[in-house]
Amino acid sequence: MSAILQEPEPKTLPRENGSITDVTIIGGGPVGLFGAFYAGLRKMSVKIIDSLPELGGQLSTLYPEKYVYDMPGFPQVLAGALAREMTEQALRFEPQVCLGEMVLKFERDPEGIITLHTQRAQHRTRTLIIATGAGAFSPKRLNATGVEQFEGKGVYYFVRSKAQFEGKRLLIVGGGDSAVDWAMNLADSAKSITLIHRRDKFRCHEESLDWLMNRSQVETILWHELAGVMGGEQVECAEIFDNRTQEKKTLPVDAVLLNIGFSADLGPVKQWGVRLEGQTIPVNQYMQVSDTEGQLIPGVYCAGDVAAFPGKLKLIATGCGEIATAVYHAKTVVDPSVRFTQVHSSNMEL
Numbered sequence: 001m002s003a004i005l006q007e008p009e010p011k012t013l014p015r016e017n018g019s020i021t022d023v024t025i026i027g028g029g030p031v032g033l034f035g036a037f038y039a040g041l042r043k044m045s046v047k048i049i050d051s052l053p054e055l056g057g058q059l060s061t062l063y064p065e066k067y068v069y070d071m072p073g074f075p076q077v078l079a080g081a082l083a084r085e086m087t088e089q090a091l092r093f094e095p096q097v098c099l100g101e102m103v104l105k106f107e108r109d110p111e112g113i114i115t116l117h118t119q120r121a122q123h124r125t126r127t128l129i130i131a132t133g134a135g136a137f138s139p140k141r142l143n144a145t146g147v148e149q150f151e152g153k154g155v156y157y158f159v160r161s162k163a164q165f166e167g168k169r170l171l172i173v174g175g176g177d178s179a180v181d182w183a184m185n186l187a188d189s190a191k192s193i194t195l196i197h198r199r200d201k202f203r204c205h206e207e208s209l210d211w212l213m214n215r216s217q218v219e220t221i222l223w224h225e226l227a228g229v230m231g232g233e234q235v236e237c238a239e240i241f242d243n244r245t246q247e248k249k250t251l252p253v254d255a256v257l258l259n260i261g262f263s264a265d266l267g268p269v270k271q272w273g274v275r276l277e278g279q280t281i282p283v284n285q286y287m288q289v290s291d292t293e294g295q296l297i298p299g300v301y302c303a304g305d306v307a308a309f310p311g312k313l314k315l316i317a318t319g320c321g322e323i324a325t326a327v328y329h330a331k332t333v334v335d336p337s338v339r340f341t342q343v344h345s346s347n348m349e350l
């Protein structure tokens with residue numbers, strides 16, 4: 001985290017060109033979506049740009065059919081459903097949405113206008129909020145016989161829909177929360193579930209472990225890894241081996257779900273000239289971003305998983321708070337006459 005830096009004096013930016021947006025948010029994940037809503041609430045013109053073909057970020061891409069239990073107001077909600085609700089909220093003030101566009105770089109001219117370059121277009125904006133999460137996500141691939149060949153034909157890294165495992169004999173590979181959570185989530189749709197893990201203990205929440213070992217029908221096999229998958233058009237069986245003895249056994253399965261983690265890459269963010277700390281962007285208390293020399297970049301903010309500061313939590317609820325802060329301060333840059341004024345949505349005519 002950077003030292004606590006002072007917010008620079010805002011200056012009036014040119015507003016005459018209708019093609020310049022008040023705030024552009026890079027990233028249409030839950031944090032970017034809430035930011036779009038909040039900026040609309042503050043009567044700013046808004047644009048969201050995301051490299052993915054759909055809104056929702058990690059919620060839609062990584063775990064749409066998992067329950068989220070820690071969103072205020074939702075005792076439990078499927079991540080995909082939460083993404084849809086947040087999208088509806090984000091679209092309330094009709095922001096421009098540019099999907100399938102990866103922001104490659106941006107620059108700020110002497111007038112304070114920021115130009116973003118994507119592979120398709122240039123976007124001009126008065127302020128910018130970077131909400132790129134962990135960047136481009138990709139699952140860690142397993143280099144075992146047949147895995148690549150059967151990807152999408154019985155071998156999966158993501159669960160797009162629980163229906164894809166309906167009535168299937170499912171092998172889940174992995175020992176972390178994600179693997180165990182999927183076993184829980186798919187227990188009522190799969191015909192049977194076998195969970196293999198290469199170590200002697202699962203690394204998951206106590207409650208999930210209790211369910212797995214004492215209350216579920218899931219067969220757990222420790223010290224085992226996947227040697228390969230075989231079949232015709234689709235997966236028909238999997239070969240697993242004991243990594244202590246190398247002894248192999250064959251399991252008849254219809255589907256294999258690989259849950260051995262994700263690697264994330266900030267991608268082009270590294271070329272943007274903003275100060276980075278590992279895979280994150282340090283921010284001050286206004287969620288402002290610095291350049292590589294440590295100088296604040298006026299009008300550029302950051303929120304959500306990609307933002308770093310002491311005490312940071314990577315959660316949807318806290319990211320939404322961060323982007324609300326960013327929007328409030330961006331508003332004072334777009335319209336310095338506003339300064340910093342706190343308003344409540346319940347006091348507003350919507």
Ligand SMILES: Cc1cc2nc3c(=O)[nH]c(=O)nc-3n(C[C@H](O)[C@H](O)[C@H](O)COP(=O)(O)OP(=O)(O)OC[C@H]3O[C@@H](n4cnc5c(N)ncnc54)[C@H](O)[C@@H]3O)c2cc1C
Pocket residue numbers: 026027028029030031032033049050051052056057058059062063067068069070101102103104131132133134135136178266267268269303304305306314315316317319
């Ligand atoms: C399996 C799992 C379960 C989780 N469960 C919970 C939970 O129960 N509760 C909770 O609070 N949190 C949970 N989280 C964490 C939560 O999903 C993240 O904190 C949240 O998604 C962060 O939101 P974000 O908008 O900052 O980033 P993301 O959701 O990562 O969205 C970032 C978006 O930016 C886009 N992007 C990145 N780079 C560019 C670029 N250069 N140009 C254009 N677009 C770009 C990406 O495509 C992506 O859509 C979980 C995470 C995982 C992986």
